[in-house]
Amino acid sequence: MRNVLIVARKEVQEGLRNRWVLATTLLLATLALTLTFLGSAPTGSVGVRALDVVIVSLSSLTIFLLPLIALLISHDAIVGEMERGTMLLLLSYPVARWQVLLGKFIGHLAILAFATLLGYGAAAAALAATGAAIEPQSWAAFAAMVGSSVLLGAAFIAIGYLVSALVRDRGTAGGIAIGIWLLFVLIYDMAFLGLLVLDQGQIVSGAVLNALLLLNPTDAYRLFNLAGFANVSSFSGMAGLADSASLSPAALLLALALWALLPLGLAALAFSRREL
Amino acid sequence: MTETIRLEQVAKRYGRVEAVRDASFTLRAGETIALVGHNGAGKTTLMKLMLGLIRPTAGRIEVLGDDPSAGEFAGRRELGYLPENVSFNTSLTGRETLAFYARLKRRPAREIGVLLERVGLAHAADRRVCTYSKGMRQRLGLAQALLGEPRALLLDEPTTGLDPALRAAFYDIVEELRGRGATVLLSSHALTELEERAGRVIIMNQGIKVADGTIDELRRIARLPTRIRLKVSQNGVDRLPEWLRPVGSWRRTNGRLVEIDAPPEGKIEMLRRATDPAAPVEDLDVVPPTLDELYAHFLRTQEAAR
Numbered sequence: 001m002r003n004v005l006i007v008a009r010k011e012v013q014e015g016l017r018n019r020w021v022l023a024t025t026l027l028l029a030t031l032a033l034t035l036t037f038l039g040s041a042p043t044g045s046v047g048v049r050a051l052d053v054v055i056v057s058l059s060s061l062t063i064f065l066l067p068l069i070a071l072l073i074s075h076d077a078i079v080g081e082m083e084r085g086t087m088l089l090l091l092s093y094p095v096a097r098w099q100v101l102l103g104k105f106i107g108h109l110a111i112l113a114f115a116t117l118l119g120y121g122a123a124a125a126a127l128a129a130t131g132a133a134i135e136p137q138s139w140a141a142f143a144a145m146v147g148s149s150v151l152l153g154a155a156f157i158a159i160g161y162l163v164s165a166l167v168r169d170r171g172t173a174g175g176i177a178i179g180i181w182l183l184f185v186l187i188y189d190m191a192f193l194g195l196l197v198l199d200q201g202q203i204v205s206g207a208v209l210n211a212l213l214l215l216n217p218t219d220a221y222r223l224f225n226l227a228g229f230a231n232v233s234s235f236s237g238m239a240g241l242a243d244s245a246s247l248s249p250a251a252l253l254l255a256l257a258l259w260a261l262l263p264l265g266l267a268a269l270a271f272s273r274r275e276l
Numbered sequence: 277m278t279e280t281i282r283l284e285q286v287a288k289r290y291g292r293v294e295a296v297r298d299a300s301f302t303l304r305a306g307e308t309i310a311l312v313g314h315n316g317a318g319k320t321t322l323m324k325l326m327l328g329l330i331r332p333t334a335g336r337i338e339v340l341g342d343d344p345s346a347g348e349f350a351g352r353r354e355l356g357y358l359p360e361n362v363s364f365n366t367s368l369t370g371r372e373t374l375a376f377y378a379r380l381k382r383r384p385a386r387e388i389g390v391l392l393e394r395v396g397l398a399h400a401a402d403r404r405v406c407t408y409s410k411g412m413r414q415r416l417g418l419a420q421a422l423l424g425e426p427r428a429l430l431l432d433e434p435t436t437g438l439d440p441a442l443r444a445a446f447y448d449i450v451e452e453l454r455g456r457g458a459t460v461l462l463s464s465h466a467l468t469e470l471e472e473r474a475g476r477v478i479i480m481n482q483g484i485k486v487a488d489g490t491i492d493e494l495r496r497i498a499r500l501p502t503r504i505r506l507k508v509s510q511n512g513v514d515r516l517p518e519w520l521r522p523v524g525s526w527r528r529t530n531g532r533l534v535e536i537d538a539p540p541e542g543k544i545e546m547l548r549r550a551t552d553p554a555a556p557v558e559d560l561d562v563v564p565p566t567l568d569e570l571y572a573h574f575l576r577t578q579e580a581a582r
Contacts, residue, residue, distance in 0.1 A: 003380065006376070006379045006380055010368075010376045013368065013372065014365055014367055014368065017367040017368060018367045084363050084365075085359065085361055085362070085363035086363055086364060086365055088329065088359050089357070089359055089362060089363075089364075089417075089420070091327070091328075091329055092327045092329070092352065092355070092357040092359075093349075093352060093377065093380045093381065094349045094350065094351075094352040094353045094380065094381060095349070095380055096347065096349065097347075272347075275329070275330040275331065276324065276329045276330065
């Protein structure tokens with residue numbers, strides 16, 4: 001375990017040094033603040049549920065941005081170090097390969113969690129500072145949103161590692177990472193909607209619908225945040241879908257966790273069999 | 277002497293390429309071994325096999341009590357490795373980089389400053405590695421390999437990019453570690469450099485071990501002629517053909533300079549004749565076969581055998 005923490009610490013150190021942490025935090029904070037103050041326009045400044053509106057906008061932002069950031073920092077993690085030759089030296093040290101992978105994962109996740117917490121936290125703090133009344137219920141929903149955002153990031157970091165452990169060069173890893181982002185964030189949902197429209201509720205039953213939603217981590221995340229809390233779902237327009245998809249928040253979180261753990265396990269397996 | 281590294285009939289195949297074939301040898305504590313061979317002879321592959329970075333296709337390997345192909349790595353705390361083209365994450369400083377590796381080997385932080393001093397990087401310790409020159413990176417590579425009094429050192433082309441002064445300092449460090457009982461395995465192209473330093477030489481060609489022994493042993497096996505260079509006196513030049521007739525192979529290189537290739541059994545006889553008071557010889561040099569020549573010889577005999 002100590003090795004894992006040593007590797008994680010170095011990953012964070014490097015992230016701080018090459019300004020990944022700074023860039024990600026600033027990007028998320030800027031976008032979150034912008035969305036918070038522009039996004040409250042429809043409800044007006046007297047809206048009692050200002051934070052709920054923020055949750056809706058921020059979770060949409062998360063779905064686009066966090067997977068992209070996660071894949072950007074993770075797709076290079078193994079194949080990049082191999083190409084640069086630093087992996088050769090690292091693996092000659094008394095450290096197991098799974099420890100290297102897990103250490104990197106914890107380090108990268110810490111960077112992402114820090115950026116999300118600070119960026120989104122800034123938005124909530126700014127909102128609270130303007131004197132908007134925020135119910136405890138909304139705070140809970142906000143905390144759940146931030147937490148599940150980090151979990152979504154973890155899933156995509158793990159997916160990025162799997163790609164990185166399997167391919168031969170960095171260019172391929174980058175290309176596949178972009179492809180995965182496009183697939184999960186854009187294409188999947190379009191195809192999903194198209195299917196529902198064509199099907200008109202004939203074949204696609206509730207069970208199939210559930211399965212299809214769980215097969216995409218971003219959908220599980222979306223459903224968890226936009227439909228999970230009654231107040232939020234009325235703003236998000238997801239209430240209809242939430243009714244027909246009978247998935248509990250716990251099941252959705254479990255799906256997200258599996259989306260992080262399974263690719264991570266497969267990445268560790270692929271990495272352990274790799275020859276340098 | 278205690279064994280530190282043992283290879284038994286190790287083979288490594290990449291697809292149809294046989295990088296290493298049937299390699300067996302034992303390395304002991306207190307030995308400096310030169311691993312010599314062309315590019316692609318299998319030197320780097322052998323080191324990677326010893327580190328468990330790749331798995332052997334056949335055979336057994338034991339390094340400091342571990343089986344690296346089974347993923348055992350406890351012994352690696354006492355092992356230093358310097359890869360051929362060492363590279364570091366360039367965003368960290370030299371000190372931070374070394375601190376990271378020291379933590380992985382569970383070495384105290386005070387070792388870092390000492391090592392940086394020793395390889396002459398103390399002045400640049402707090403600069404980022406991306407500002408380092410090739411030689412400075414090589415020195416940092418050397419520093420990390422020396423962390424923690426290694427019992428086994430695997431150095432792949434360690435002196436490339438080092439200036440002559442640092443080269444000498446490097447070999448001093450290696451010699452000191454060897455004296456304290458470490459096994460030092462060096463691979464290099466610079467054969468002349470290794471000649472005086474390596475107690476033992478392993479010659480690889482196309483994945484096969486073609487020779488293994490001390491330089492003297494190899495000289496004996498190779499039976500290469502010793503070169504004797506004579507400076508003949510002015511009036512002796514005319515008598516030369518007659519005087520040298522029994523020797524066989526000789527040539528005049530330049531005016532009064534003569535080179536004789538003396539076979540091992542004829543060497544002493546030749547020297548006696550040359551040092552005879554009556555001999556027309558003013559000066560004399562004896563050049564035993566160099567590691568370069570031995571290397572070329574063993575490659576030739578192996579090629580001929582195939």
